[in-house]
Amino acid sequence: MSAGAVRRGRRPAGEDTRAAIVAAAREEFAAKGYDAVSVRGVARAAGVDPGLIRHYFDGKGELFAASLVPAGADPQALAGRFAEGGLEGLGERLARTVLAVWDAPDGQVQLRLVLSGLLSADGHVQELPRYLQRTVFDQVAALLPRAVAARRVSLVASQVLGVLVARHLLRLEPVASMPADELVRSIAPTLQRYLEGADEGLAPGPAEEHNSSHGE
Secondary structure, three states: OOHHHHHHHOOOOOHHHHHHHHHHHHHHHHHHOOOOOOHHHHHHHHOOOHHHHHHHOOOHHHHHHHHOOOOOOOHHHHHHHHHOOOOOOHHHHHHHHHHHHHOOHHHHHHHHHHHHHHOOOOHHHHHHHHHHHHHHHHHHHOOOOHHHHHHHHHHHHHHHHHHHHHHHHOOOOOOOOOOHHHHHHHHHHHHHHHHHOOOOOOOOOHHHHHHHHHHO
16 A cells, blocks of 8 residues: 555544644645645645545635634534524624634634735735635525525625724724623624615615605
């Protein structure tokens, strides 16, 4: 049996394998930078076959995005858990999950790196929103009417990102030091309103505005 065959078989597929791949990728990207890292190099560092990485991640960009998420957090698994309860109470579950991940010490460090990158010209960091869209927000969108899902999810994402920026990047008080439970109680109703589309249809559309102006 060749050395390569031994390496392919020594680590079975599973969440431990995914975590090992992400940990290896995090170290590789930190040490070498995005351009110098290859999927094969990450596979060698993690002790897996490159094909196993492709099983979990859709290319190097998505692997990079996953490496920006705090250690121990699997966005897809977390989203699956808070989406299981359906639309009712989803805003609170989403807010609580997001804060639990990013308020942790490792999460705060990673978040500042990510948000700083998102505000820079580094195009590689743009992989993170695409990754979160596929792993998290697509699961949220699946609970919503198709015609309005994109609109509602984008509003939810903007609210969540805004809170994280204010709390951990700008350190805007009192949001920065507010206890997580209190912050969840404050933002969850807004997230739920977006998810349920409570604000839809309240403002006149272009046709209604046109008819109104002619009726005056």
